[in-house]
Amino acid sequence: MCGIAGWVDFERDLTHERATGQAMTETMCCRGPDDEGLWQSPHAMLGNRRLAVIDVEGGHMPMTAEGPVVITYSGEVYNFVELRAELAAKGHRFRTRSDTEVVLHGYLEWGEGVADRLNGMYALAIWDDRSQELLLVRDRMGIKPLYYYPLRDGVLFGSEPKAILANPLAEPVVDADGLRELLSMGRSPEQAIFKGMRELRPGHLLRVRREGRSLRRYWALEPREHTDDLDVTVRTIRGLLEDIVGRQLVSDVPLCSLLSGGLDSSTITALAKKRGQIRSFAVDFAGYAENFQPDDLRGDPDRPFVKELAEYVGSDHTDITLDTAELTDPRLRSAVVRAYDIPNFLGDMNSSLYMLFRAIREHSTVALSGESADELFGGYAWFHLPQAVEADTFPWLAMVMRDHNPGDLLDQGLFERLDIPSFVADSYRTALAEVPYLPGQNGHERRMREVCYLHLTRFLPVLLDRKDRLSMAVGLEVRVPFCDHRLVEYVFNTPWAMKNFDGREKSLLRAAVVDLVPESILRRVKSPYPATQDVAYEQGLRDTLRDLVHTGKAPVLDLLDAAAVREIIAAPVGKTTTTMSRFSLELALDLNVWLESYGIRLDL
Known part of the structure; x- marks a missing residue:
């Protein structure tokens, strides 16, 4: 895993721009603490910060082949052993054991068609000096990020916006659409928040030549008739999971699993343990389990289920316990905003995850996680609630955001000008227009x-962005087995009646792993990542906002409704613990850190 950055300009001599290239690459140092490299030619510059996972000694990047053809690469290709054998049979010779070199030789053999052959998570850039052409490729599910910034005569690119913003040609400007995106709980493909910047869509590749840019989709979900019966479907899913987890355990550095006591992480941990010893880690808050109060999202604490699963499969388990004083440290908020490059409203759910990853990194370099199982198998409550399913909007907005708006503290005039409901409605219609239906x-x-x-x-x-940014900010690689495109393609095309065959959420997954995890976890209802219930955390949020108001100089104050701010500050402790109030407080504080530290100019 690594961080990549680069610059192509067909009218500028980039051999004189090494300092800028180094500055862009250096912003990725947290993603790649083990090695760095910068390759230059008159019209192209490719940088890399490496987190060494496969072939620790031999995988230095950018990596070159005859031409020269140069690659800077972030990610893991899980079928690189098979691809290497196929390429060797065609006469290719390899100097390293790294998957990077396999991708590079795959390009030499198949050109941009190499993307169709990769199984993994990756964001890569290849400069072909023979044709004076740049190729950018992003994995099918968008597990690894890749941004670009078109120039008149070329392009800037990077794993994260901060790499691009380190070049003086890119300014930290945010327009109304960027602000709208921040305030809606979803993701518009290609939207990068910063004006002029784009995010390469999952399953797409971009070619940059002197004549211009061309974008091509090389993968998308397609409609396929599902002809397998229930028993065959369950066996197929189990077989895929066995193969996927086996492939993703390959590592030359210490590897672990992230365990929450839910079905998804328990499945990954149990499958990993079948292949050998596995370390597992879980997050907890001091006093959380003892003082837990059920809410509208979480019915029980994770700890008892984590303990049961770890004992059931025999993993080498560690709980990472966090306290409120750490969560309210302003330096932690700054670190999280820096990791994201944008403000967020999930607050302690982000900062605690960052702290968890930071603690895990002391023991492991790679972790397996359960993202995508809920989206794939239908795990969220709103998959099963008619009022959410039938709503004329994104189902999660119909439920989670129905009474919870992160923009509650914003100036109402600004909020009305942004017209978030219309923005969301347009985004929803655009998404629906893409859906691949089966005939009839x-x-x-x-x-x-x-x-x-x-x-x-x-x-x-x-x-996926949350997991990538917060893990890579501390140099931890997180792999997501449920995002394997073979599993996604298969399960996506199973009928909903089969996904829900026993009337429960994630029916197919439960059936596929019934022998792997305890009955209590098979029965457990979906419980999201935990949020602290300590009122001292709420008090810390309000105290910080009060301090910003007292200074009178905080840039976020120009965006907030003064009366709403006074009201939330004056409310008794314990009255702002609703998700709505927490969302709005967290967003306001994040916005202020962002506006100050990034020098954001709002173009509204």
């Missing part, structure tokens, strides 16, 4: 295909 599909099956597609392409990207 109608009624509830048709609608549930839409719901599943919306989750995989608009909701899941938010979670």
